[in-house]
Amino acid sequence: MPKSLSVLVTGATGKQGGAVARALLKKGHKVRAFTRKPDSTGSLELKKLGAELAVGSFADKDSLARAMKGVDAAFIMSTPFEAxxxxAETQQGLSAVDAAKAAGLQHVVYTSVGGANQKTGIPHFDSKFRVEEYLQKSGxxxxxxAPVWFNENFLGMFGQGLKQGVVALALPAQRKLQQVAVEEIGAVGAAVIDRREQFLGKRFDLASSELSGEQVAEVFSRVTGKPxxxxxxxxxxxRATSEDMARMFEWFDKVGYSADLAALRRELPEVPWRSFEEWARAQDWKQVLG
Incomplete structure (x- = not known):
């Protein structure tokens, strides 16, 4: 068994950070959850599971420094959508790296996005890549x-379409898209922190399945029993709604993610990898479809 570590998790009340925090707690590590809202449902749930809450924000460098003090490692994520x-997202990441360096942390796990290192021209990919470069040069x-498309996107931002019996994407029906479940990201984050020496200095895209939109619709039809x-x-x-999203889907169509699914399973056998259908069968479809 690896020794118990103290880990700061940023974005701990969100999907990725929350999944990492829960996975670390399950493994017996100590989690310090960085949150702006200690009274939020997410914060209180993590506290109930045994996490320590560190109140602050990326904009408050003193709070970030306090949160980094005395921990062995940090899981850092930033997002353009709330920042x-x-x-602003890039600045979040740079501030976190600076705080980690000042605190003398022995390991920072940064969650980026698959393909961000390929000069995609997608704004919210490029913003994360700037943080990647800064971290790599920081010492x-x-x-x-670098996770790819989340399975959960189909239930969240695209959930309204499902209620109408549609999987709607700006892609050809048979264009495949790599995907990953948030729970798998959490397990990978915890495994990388557990096995620090094996993953130091590495960057890898993270995916668990690869399906076309047509195949996704087929799986959902099978699982829900509804067409x-x-x-x-x-x-x-x-594009009329978001230039950023339009560029991303154009890149999905022309280039796409390229995570090595077989290598991930070999190198991270402790992660509970599931097929897309296995993940779909575990969802609360009554709630999703209303």
Missing amino acids: GGTE VPYTII IRFQQVPIAQL
């Missing part, structure tokens, strides 16, 4: 994990 855009011992079809959304329609 106020991609520039702080690091590992970078669900795929519908291709015109890229111009998506």
Whole structure:
């Protein structure tokens, strides 16, 4: 058994950070959850599981320094969607790296996005890659994990379409897209922190399955017992809402993620990898479909 570590988890009340925090606690590690809202449901649930709450924000460098003090490792994530855009997201990551260096941390695990190191031109990929480069040059011992498309996106941002019996993506019906479940990201984050020496200085894309939109609709139809079809959304329609998202789907179509699924399973056997259908069968479809 690896020794018990003290780990700071940023974004701990969100999907990725929450999954990492829970996986670490399950393994017997001590978790310090960095949160702006200690009274939020997510914060209180983590506290109940045994996490220590560290109140602060990336914008408050003193709170970040306090949170980093005395921990063995940190899981760092940033997001453009709550931070106020991609520039703010990059600044979040840089501030966290600076705080980790000042605190003398022996391991930082940064969660980026698959393909961010390929000069994609996608704003919220490029913002994360700037943090990757800064971390790699900082001298702080690091590992970078880069998750691909979340399975959970189909239930969250695309959940409304499912209620109408549609999986709607701005991709051709048979274009495959690599995917990963949030629970798997959590398990990988915890495993990388557990086995620090084996993953130091490494960066890898993280995926567990690869399906086309048509295949996703077939799986959902099978699992729910309701007819669900795929519908291709015109890229111009998506661009009218978000240039960032339009560029991402154009990249999905022309290039796409390239995680090595077989290698991930070999190198991380302790992760409970599931097929997309196994993941789908574990979801609360009554709640999703209303």
